[in-house]
Amino acid sequence: MKEPFLSAIPVLKRLEDAGYEAYFVGGSVRDYLLNKTISDVDIATSATPEEVKEIFPKTVDIGIEHGTVLVLVNQQSYEITTFRTEGEYQDYRRPKEVSFIRNLNEDLQRRDFTMNAIAMDRDGTLIDPFNGQLAIRENVIRTVGSANNRFQEDALRMMRAVRFVSQLSFSIEEETRHALAELVPLLQNIAVERKRAEFEKLLVGKNCNKAIEILLETNIFSFLPGLADQKKLIEKLVDFxxxxxxxxxxxxxxxxxxxxxxxxxxxxxxxxxxxxxxxxxxxxxxxxxxxxxxxxxxxxxxxxxxxxxxxxxxxxxxxxxxxxxxxxxxxxxxxxxxxPIKQLSSLAVTGSDLMEWFNQQGGPWVKETLLKIEQAVINETVENDKKTIKEWLKRCQKLE
Missing domain, CATH: 1.20.58.560 (Methane Monooxygenase Hydroxylase; Chain G, domain 1)
Incomplete structure (x- = not known):
C-alpha cells in the first residue's frame, strides 16, 4: 500500500476501534490497482454520520443527507460516507431517498461500474463482489448489474462511461454500450454543468479521440450544448x-x-x-x-x-x-x-506624465499617445526610460 492510503489508515483504525467497519472505496482503489497517481481517498463505513461525528472531534457536514461527513485529522481532510442504499431515482439523476445500512456489499451494489465497486481494508485486502478486478485486467467498463437500470437511475453515468474510455483507455462492454446508445435521450434531463464536468475530463484524457468517436456513434453529442447536427464538423476533431x-x-x-x-x-x-x-x-x-x-x-x-x-x-x-x-x-x-516590457504597467511613463509634459487635459489623445509609446518601446525604437521617451516624443511632435 502507498500514499495517500498510508496516512489515512489511522482514520479507518479509529472507526474500527469504535466497533464499525471502514474501507477505502471507489476511484482511489481502482487507480491504486492501475498503479496511477492518487490525489485523495474516499472512505466508506458502517457508522452513521452522527456516529462518525462522535468519533472525530473536527468534522464538516458536506453532504450529510446522503451520509457524507468531512473529517479533519492531522491537517488532512477525508470524506467518510455511510454505507447506504438508494430508493427510486428522480429526474434520472438523484435518488428520492437514501437509507443508511450496515452491509458493505449492498453499498457497493449501488455503484456505477464494477471497477469502481471495489473496497480495500487497512491491511490492503480487497473486497470485490462484482469482479471489478477482472474488468480492470480486461480494460473493460461494465456496469454493476443491469446497464439499463444503472443508466436509468443516473443518466450522467453514460457520459462517465465515455469519459473513462478517454481517461483509462478502456473499452465499454457490449451490453453496457448497447444500453447507453438506447437510453442516450435521458441525457436531456441532466444539468449542463454536470455534463460539462464529464466532457472536460473527456477532452483532456489520453484516449480522447476514441471517446469522441463513441460520442458520435452513440449520439451522445446530440444532447450536448451546441453540438447537435454538427457530426461532420466534430469528426474533424478525431483527426487531430x-x-x-x-x-x-x-x-x-x-x-x-x-x-x-x-x-x-x-x-x-x-x-x-x-x-x-x-x-x-x-x-x-x-x-x-x-x-x-x-x-x-x-x-x-x-x-x-x-x-x-x-x-x-x-x-x-x-x-x-x-x-x-x-x-x-x-x-x-x-x-x-x-x-523590453511585458505589460503596459511596465511602461516608464503614465498618462499623468503626458498631461504634465504637454500641459493638456486628459482625453483620447492620452490613450493614443501611450499606445504609440508602447509600440515604439516594444519595437525598440525608443528605450523604456522616462527622459528618453520625453525627448523622443518632442522630436516626433516637431516632425509632425
Missing amino acids: DCDGLTKKEMWSLLLFCLSVKGKAIETFLRDWRLPMKEIKDIQQILFFVEKRLEQEWSVYDLYSAGSDTITSTEKLYNKINGLNGSESLQYWLNLYQKL
Missing part, C-alpha cells in the same frame, strides 16, 4: 493528435473544428456554462490561432498575447498543421522573453 493539450486548448480546437468565430464563441461557451474568465482566455487563443494561420508572430502580437496564449496558440498551430513544433514554440517564447 490531441495529446498534451490543456482543457482550454481542447475547447479552442473544438471551436476551430466547428468554425465558431467572433461573438458566437461566447454564446457557445456560455451555453456550456463556462466561467467568463475561461471564455475570455479561449476567445484570445482562437483570435491568435486565426492570425497565426495567416502569418508569423509580430513583436506586438507576442506582447499582446503573453506567454500562456503564445504557448497555446503555437501548440494548436502545430497540431492543425501536423507539425512537431517544439523548437518553433521555444523560438517564439524566447523572443517574447526578450521584449
Whole structure:
C-alpha cells in the first residue's frame, strides 16, 4: 500500500476501534490497482454520520443527507460516507431517498461500474463482489448489474462511461454500450454543468479521440450544448493528435473544428456554462490561432498575447498543421522573453506624465499617445526610460 492510503489508515483504525467497519472505496482503489497517481481517498463505513461525528472531534457536514461527513485529522481532510442504499431515482439523476445500512456489499451494489465497486481494508485486502478486478485486467467498463437500470437511475453515468474510455483507455462492454446508445435521450434531463464536468475530463484524457468517436456513434453529442447536427464538423476533431493539450486548448480546437468565430464563441461557451474568465482566455487563443494561420508572430502580437496564449496558440498551430513544433514554440517564447516590457504597467511613463509634459487635459489623445509609446518601446525604437521617451516624443511632435 502507498500514499495517500498510508496516512489515512489511522482514520479507518479509529472507526474500527469504535466497533464499525471502514474501507477505502471507489476511484482511489481502482487507480491504486492501475498503479496511477492518487490525489485523495474516499472512505466508506458502517457508522452513521452522527456516529462518525462522535468519533472525530473536527468534522464538516458536506453532504450529510446522503451520509457524507468531512473529517479533519492531522491537517488532512477525508470524506467518510455511510454505507447506504438508494430508493427510486428522480429526474434520472438523484435518488428520492437514501437509507443508511450496515452491509458493505449492498453499498457497493449501488455503484456505477464494477471497477469502481471495489473496497480495500487497512491491511490492503480487497473486497470485490462484482469482479471489478477482472474488468480492470480486461480494460473493460461494465456496469454493476443491469446497464439499463444503472443508466436509468443516473443518466450522467453514460457520459462517465465515455469519459473513462478517454481517461483509462478502456473499452465499454457490449451490453453496457448497447444500453447507453438506447437510453442516450435521458441525457436531456441532466444539468449542463454536470455534463460539462464529464466532457472536460473527456477532452483532456489520453484516449480522447476514441471517446469522441463513441460520442458520435452513440449520439451522445446530440444532447450536448451546441453540438447537435454538427457530426461532420466534430469528426474533424478525431483527426487531430490531441495529446498534451490543456482543457482550454481542447475547447479552442473544438471551436476551430466547428468554425465558431467572433461573438458566437461566447454564446457557445456560455451555453456550456463556462466561467467568463475561461471564455475570455479561449476567445484570445482562437483570435491568435486565426492570425497565426495567416502569418508569423509580430513583436506586438507576442506582447499582446503573453506567454500562456503564445504557448497555446503555437501548440494548436502545430497540431492543425501536423507539425512537431517544439523548437518553433521555444523560438517564439524566447523572443517574447526578450521584449523590453511585458505589460503596459511596465511602461516608464503614465498618462499623468503626458498631461504634465504637454500641459493638456486628459482625453483620447492620452490613450493614443501611450499606445504609440508602447509600440515604439516594444519595437525598440525608443528605450523604456522616462527622459528618453520625453525627448523622443518632442522630436516626433516637431516632425509632425
